[in-house]
Amino acid sequence: MCGIAAIVSGKTDLSHIHAMTQALLHRGPDADNTFIDPSGTFAVGHTRLSIIDLSTGANQPFPSHDGRYVVVFNGEIYNFQEIRNELIANYNVQFKTHSDTEVVVEAFAVWREQMVEKLEGMFALVIIDTQERTLYLFRDRAGKKPLFYFQSGELIAFASEIKALLQHPVIKQSVKINRSIVSSFLHVGYIPEPATIYSNIFKFPAGHYGTLNAQLQLKATPYWRIQENIPPVKIKSVETAKRQLHTLLHDAVEQRMISDVPLGAFLSGGTDSSIVTAIASKHSSSPLKTFSIGFRESKFDESQFARAVAKHLKTDHTEYILSEQEGKDILITYLKHFDEPFADTSAVPTMLVSKLAREKVTVALTGDGGDELFQGYGAYDWANRLGNPLFPVFRAPLKFLLDASGKSRFQRAAHLLERVTAGSMRSHIFSQEQYFFSQQEIRDELLVDSNSFIPFEYDESAFDKFNLTPGDKQALFDFQYYLKDDLLVKVDRAAMFYALECRCPLLDHHIVEFAFSLDPSLKSKGGKRKWLLKELLREYLPNELIDRPKWGFSIPLARWLKNDLRYLIDQYLNDDVVEETGLVRAEYVSQLKKEFVAGKDYLYNRLWVLLVLHKWMKDNQ
Structure with a gap:
């Protein structure tokens, strides 16, 4: 690297x-x-x-x-x-x-x-x-x-x-x-x-x-290009799929263990990092070095799961439980280091685990790509729901009921039910799952100059011949945009800040092509996402370490913005800064701030993306 x-x-x-x-x-x-x-x-x-x-x-x-x-x-x-x-x-x-x-x-x-x-x-x-x-x-x-x-x-x-x-x-x-x-x-x-x-x-x-x-x-x-590398016939046999995936994963992990310097793995305890670590352990002549971090706040702390997986796989495990203050300190560093506005706050734990790993290794394996390839996100369930032919009949009344509920959770879901063009559906689902602004909100409510609005359009016509489900199409959107322009950017900048090389076995192009050739029933079954990947993981870990809710790699940003990081909102989203920057309407930002303080916690990422933008503009103009 x-x-x-x-x-x-x-x-x-x-x-x-x-x-x-x-x-x-x-x-x-x-x-x-x-x-x-x-x-x-x-x-x-x-x-x-x-x-x-x-x-x-x-x-x-x-x-x-x-x-x-x-x-x-x-x-x-x-x-x-x-x-x-x-x-x-x-x-x-x-x-x-x-x-x-x-x-x-x-x-x-x-x-x-x-x-x-x-x-x-x-x-x-x-x-x-x-x-x-x-x-x-x-x-x-x-x-x-x-x-x-x-x-x-x-x-x-x-x-x-x-x-x-x-x-x-x-x-x-x-x-x-x-x-x-x-x-x-x-x-x-x-x-x-x-x-x-x-x-x-x-x-x-x-x-x-x-x-x-x-x-x-x-x-x-x-x-x-992925659209030119999806086989026309879907793999439906469980045994065939497991056998092929087993071979592909072992080959990809073994290839990525070639190194003349110490090598380890990030281990969160989730499906993706666990299967990479399990296979890497099989190819390592000594206990594999693994690394995890957690927050002292239990809601955001996965370290117990990583610890249990590491114990079962007998890895040489290092964990670090960090304080909120340490997370807040590195947050400002990431905003500056990424060179352009970047709102994914999981860069904070990624930088911290990279710093921890670099003390002992120069190369780290990661589990990046598993969610996009094997449908691990809730966005894919929403894509299938919204793609149901009956959805247009119930869209408007359901949106009204959710809006009128007065409950933050339901009001957030109501945004997903906005009417959007076919070309905007994929980005809309992603955006609302991440709590960002919808395109309608940006155009009609937020921008000072609505003529400066450029829609985020995604042409999925290249995939029409494959007869894909809406969930498959959403996953392809994530692979082509979210994974490449967000997650991989995050890992590259965060790890390289500490001169740590990260390798992603799940993104071997043979695995990518295989994953998009799978029948949807092998990715989601019985309400379990990433079904095939988890079935393979059962060869290495007991069920109790596999069948648990997905937590994600996150920080308690909503609470931070209401407390210790409130100064960032005051400093970069005050009326003077917003009006001087001239991009969005100050009165709309003020209304968002009031609603957030009043209890609409789901607005935290809207405020965060505005804060990141205005901080970057203030620092670079």
Whole structure:
């Protein structure tokens, strides 16, 4: 895991690529270097977190053996040994290191862009062809590793994080805040690809490779899309599904345990982290190191479950029970570190467990992806309910009754029953499950200028031929947006803040393709979500550690905002700040604050997403 940066311009100043690279040292504290091609057009920088082949000979930027190509690489290629063996056997390639980086650049020299289809792993790659004066970009299928770019006039630059791009003086002076993306952020709590909070900085799309010539013409081409990798025939046999999933999980976990540095696993005690830990323990020659955190407030503390799973699996377990104050302290850090507005407060416990793990390991396995692939969220139940053909008949009277109940819980549910367009249904369900603003609320009540509203539309027509249930479609939406642009962003930034590499076995693309080929009855059965995954987990854990309610990785934000963090609302959501920022109506924000204080606790995430936005705007304007 590392940090990468690149600049393409008429004449690159060495100090610029150096400054960008230095801004990424937290991602790679073990080494940092830069390279500029002889023409002065292309420059790349790299900060290294040493994982495979710890020698200095594996440092980057790394040239091919003939010197024509130079690579900077963030991530890991888990099947690099297989590719290496193929290059030796069939192309007589000679290697001087044992790193996956050298395998990548030599594979590119042989197969060019088609090289990416052979890669199993997580990666953001920049490769310079010094002979043809062309730059190539590659980003992994699920979008685990970030890659941002700026383009304006005679300059284009790339980096692992926005903060690195902002070190370039031209970029810093010319970036503009992207006010058109505000409605999407208020709706879902993150900024979806390819947009960022800046109108001239973008996210390079996942599952794509790109080419950039000396004339700064950038072309992105998809090499993997989930809609092209769903088999037409659903798997319905329980035994067939269990057998295939068992094999896929063991292969994915075993691949991700390749490391020349200490490795462990995050363990919350939930289904996803437990099955990854259980299988990893089978492939570990010594007790696997596991890590969990909990809050002293029992409602938000899962540590007892993690402790029980760790005891059963005989892992070397470390837990830390933190105080509310520690959580509040790191909250402000995460808001600054993420570079753009980001409302997912589970970044707080993720940062804290990353800090805990980094004291003993450099690599941690995680359970990310299980909910999206095997339908672990309540949103999928809502999708199926709202997709029922009889729903339109009962929608209006049911919404009226819920609104009139006077109970916060029912009033929250009433928002789910708002009438929305077909293209907005997926984001609407997600938004209301997360307690954010509906698009109708943003357009008609919240924005100062309703003409600035841009709807969050999701085209699911590419999946029509698969005859999917509404729950399946909701899961695909989450995979393409929430997972990639929220959860994976959270894990990457939170872990890399402490120079910890996180690997996600459940997001191996073979498992992703398998999961979306399953019949819905294997994902949810008898009221149990993630049914197939839990059935497999029974081979490793007793039922009492599996059949329990889902808790999630959260903090007591509603209570904090009413007490110790109330100052943040007062500081960033007062009338003066809201009116000065000029995005939303101050009177509507004031009304939300009054209702929240009066007992409508479900409004806490609406206030939080507004607070995050206004704090970011105040700090960066």
